[in-house]
Amino acid sequence: xEKFTSLTGIAAPMPMINIDTDxxxxxxxxxxxxxxxxxxxxxxxxxxxxxxxxxxxxxLNKPAYRNAEILVAxxxxxxxxxxxxxPWALLDFGIRVVVATSFADIFYNNCFKNGILPxxxxxxxxxxxxxxxxRGSNAVVTVDLESQTITGxxxxxxxxxVDAFRKHCLLNGLDDIxxxxxxxxxxxxxxxxxxxxxxWV
Amino acid sequence: MTAAxxxxxxxxxxxxxxxxxDGTCLIYIDRHLVHEVTSPQAFEGLRMAGRTVRxxxxxxxxxxHNVPTTLDRVNGIDNVExxxxxxxxxxxxxxxxxxxxxxxxxxxxxxxxxxxEQGWTLPGxxxxxxxxxTATHGAFGALAHGIGTSEVEHVLATQTLIQKKSKNxxxxxxxxxxxxxxxxxxxxxxxxxxxxxGGTGYVIEYCGEAIRNLSMEGRMTVCNMAIEGGAxxxxxxPDETTYAYVKGRPHAPKGAxxxxxxxxxxxxxxxxxxxxDKVLTIAGEDIAPVVTWGTSPEDVLPITGTVPFPEDFxxxxxxxxxxxxxxxxxxxGTPLSQIAIDTVFIGSCTNGRIEDxxxxxxxxxxxxxxxxxxxMVVPGSGLVRAQAEEEGLAEIFLDAGFxxxxxxxxMCLAMNPDQLSxxxxxxxxxxxxxxxxxxxxxxxxxxxPAMAAAAALTGHLTDVRDLN
Numbered sequence: 220x221e222k223f224t225s226l227t228g229i230a231a232p233m234p235m236i237n238i239d240t241d242x243x244x245x246x247x248x249x250x251x252x253x254x255x256x257x258x259x260x261x262x263x264x265x266x267x268x269x270x271x272x273x274x275x276x277x278x279l280n281k282p283a284y285r286n287a288e289i290l291v292a293x294x295x296x297x298x299x300x301x302x303x304x305x306p307w308a309l310l311d312f313g314i315r316v317v318v319a320t321s322f323a324d325i326f327y328n329n330c331f332k333n334g335i336l337p338x339x340x341x342x343x344x345x346x347x348x349x350x351x352x353x354r355g356s357n358a359v360v361t362v363d364l365e366s367q368t369i370t371g372x373x374x375x376x377x378x379x380x381v382d383a384f385r386k387h388c389l390l391n392g393l394d395d396i397x398x399x400x401x402x403x404x405x406x407x408x409x410x411x412x413x414x415x416x417x418x419w420v
Numbered sequence: 421m422t423a424a425x426x427x428x429x430x431x432x433x434x435x436x437x438x439x440x441x442d443g444t445c446l447i448y449i450d451r452h453l454v455h456e457v458t459s460p461q462a463f464e465g466l467r468m469a470g471r472t473v474r475x476x477x478x479x480x481x482x483x484x485h486n487v488p489t490t491l492d493r494v495n496g497i498d499n500v501e502x503x504x505x506x507x508x509x510x511x512x513x514x515x516x517x518x519x520x521x522x523x524x525x526x527x528x529x530x531x532x533x534x535x536x537e538q539g540w541t542l543p544g545x546x547x548x549x550x551x552x553x554t555a556t557h558g559a560f561g562a563l564a565h566g567i568g569t570s571e572v573e574h575v576l577a578t579q580t581l582i583q584k585k586s587k588n589x590x591x592x593x594x595x596x597x598x599x600x601x602x603x604x605x606x607x608x609x610x611x612x613x614x615x616x617x618g619g620t621g622y623v624i625e626y627c628g629e630a631i632r633n634l635s636m637e638g639r640m641t642v643c644n645m646a647i648e649g650g651a652x653x654x655x656x657x658p659d660e661t662t663y664a665y666v667k668g669r670p671h672a673p674k675g676a677x678x679x680x681x682x683x684x685x686x687x688x689x690x691x692x693x694x695x696x697d698k699v700l701t702i703a704g705e706d707i708a709p710v711v712t713w714g715t716s717p718e719d720v721l722p723i724t725g726t727v728p729f730p731e732d733f734x735x736x737x738x739x740x741x742x743x744x745x746x747x748x749x750x751x752x753g754t755p756l757s758q759i760a761i762d763t764v765f766i767g768s769c770t771n772g773r774i775e776d777x778x779x780x781x782x783x784x785x786x787x788x789x790x791x792x793x794x795x796m797v798v799p800g801s802g803l804v805r806a807q808a809e810e811e812g813l814a815e816i817f818l819d820a821g822f823x824x825x826x827x828x829x830x831m832c833l834a835m836n837p838d839q840l841s842x843x844x845x846x847x848x849x850x851x852x853x854x855x856x857x858x859x860x861x862x863x864x865x866x867x868x869p870a871m872a873a874a875a876a877l878t879g880h881l882t883d884v885r886d887l888n
Contacts, residue, residue, distance in 0.1 A: 235743075236736035237616060237716050241854040246835045250486065250501035252460035252508050254569075264856045269842075293736045295617040298650065299854060300833075301552040301566035302458060321617055324652050325552060325566050332570035382584070384444040395570070396469070399578045402438050402446060406474075406580055409437040409448050419673030419681045420450050420478075420545065 222392035228288030258311030283355035297326025458550030462573035529801025539669025559639035603638030604868035612720030619651030630704035771849035772800025783873035790879030
């Protein structure tokens with residue numbers, strides 16, 4: 220997994236609630252057996268018309284936001300499916316941070332497994348960042364994971380919370396599986412005890 | 421004296437393998453269900469790292485999302501990408517030695533229907549799958565939730581999951597349901613009240629007389645949509661109904677193991693004075709047959725209602741409703757029972773079980789669907805299909821004008837050829853009404869199997885109670 224330490228990039232505004240996983244990556248693109256190449260279909264049905272032409276009004280099609288690395292969105296971002304294709308598509312497009320007032324549980328987990336930082340902030344902070352994000356190519360925001368801060372274009376600073384273990388994994392690009400395999404002895408012991416207590420499992 | 425515990429606390433504690441100082445835990449996983457869409461990258465990851473599947477005997481795979489449901493599927497899958505995904509699962513199941521129900525097996529079906537049917541899902545277990553509707557298995561008093569592909573790989577490699585404990589939420593449905601009201605109406609009504617983020621951070625336990633009175637099929641419908649309410653999992657404590665369903669299934673415990681299992685299962689309930697972080701109580705008598713009108717599962721109203729006005733809502737929901745109504749092609753103030761439909765879909769992991777088909781068939785018996793309507797029944801598994809044929813239900817559906825399909829996820833998410841066209845309006849027994857869910861531009865109204873059957877007869881959303 221790619222590390223996430225600090226990022227200065229353009230923030231794109233998506234002032235919608237309940238942006239679901241079918242919007243982020245429609246199911247016709249889930250047929251891949253790879254993790255890469257999904258960026259071109261990120262937000263596909265909002266981004267292209269029936270003839271596959273770009274819809275000019277969609278935020279990520281606007282010249283100022285084509286290279287956005289941060290998304291600012293409304294409540295309950297990523298609700299719906301467990302498909303990890305959603306963070307894969309965001310990552311492949313170049314999005315490394317999503318800011319919202321709340322996230323759906325599975326999507327939130329999936330982000331951390333892919334080097335994407337989902338940030339939960341109170342409504343007033345999201346509103347402020349949404350305003351900042353409306354400034355087109357001037358919507359440059361710095362997200363620093365070590366200090367847990369977001370610095371807006373005017374120098375205003377917002378602090379955010381993140382789970383210490385997840386922060387550690389992101390900062391160091393750590394592979395969860397490797398970490399858990401270090402606990403093989405505990406897993407072995409659990410299995411021996413469980414086989415006694417619940418042999419039918 | 422030990423502190424009072426919820427059912428969730430008890431299952432959690434029984435599977436806690438390691439706990440770090442900051443509360444990050446390793447939870448042991450008893451059953452890992454696998455399907456073709458969210459697993460190929462996980463198996464590829466194992467191969468690249470030279471890892472194996474730690475517990476192949478606890479890993480069960482079945483293709484469901486992509487598979488065609490037409491009878492000609494025995495000749496192979498036309499869509500190249502779908503075929504590659506299914507073939508990848510065939511190969512991964514063989515290479516890693518996990519239990520497998522291929523497309524050709526009569527037991528094949530939707531993973532969340534096959535698991536319980538085969539007795540893989542048992543009370544007190546931890547169950548995961550790379551699919552959000554894994555919540556279904558909570559109906560057995562199993563802690564079951566959806567995971568992403570990275571976590572699928574993690575479970576394959578370690579048989580554990582890194583988790584932090586969720587909070588406890590109790591949803592109590594008191595009293596009795598009125599005629600025409602089903603498990604689907606319960607679960608949609610709850611989401612209508614909590615909103616799609618109301619359960620975020622919680623594991624929900626459903627309880628109360630109305631839940632106790634549900635069959636296992638109904639309980640699975642309720643728990644299935646816990647995820648639409650944002651919850652990590654939904655649970656129902658096991659009881660005689662559960663044990664009666666489980667007993668005798670191919671992978672259920674037998675003999676002395678059964679007795680030992682029962683001794684533990686009977687301890688699986690929330691203690692009287694357990695602590696709840698959130699409680700919602702709904703009187704069963706107050707629940708009506710409901711439908712969704714928008715593009716979020718929280719957009720629920722009784723069938724007797726009217727399409728709402730955006731101004732009736734607050735905050736970001738105002739714009740969301742405006743967008744929804746535009747997408748759905750609906751005018752505020754229109755009675756829901758006047759909304760004409762083009763298609764009826766009965767099936768999915770929410771409502772593709774035998775009881776669902778019985779409920780729909782009862783409405784359809786001896787009648788014909790509205791002229792020009794497209795209607796299909798997609799049984800949740802090959803065994804559900806076989807049983808429905810034996811009971812004469814298939815004949816009722818066919819006589820009424822329904823298509824009678826083979827098992828799969830089908831039009832619930834339209835990854836296979838079963839899709840809506842732009843603007844096509846569908847009464848669906850599935851679980852999501854998101855934009856484009858059933859096909860680009862398709863419009864979905866979620867409802868119960870009986871309500872779907874009623875809509876099929878009249879050609880518009882219909883109060884099933886008005887049919888008699």
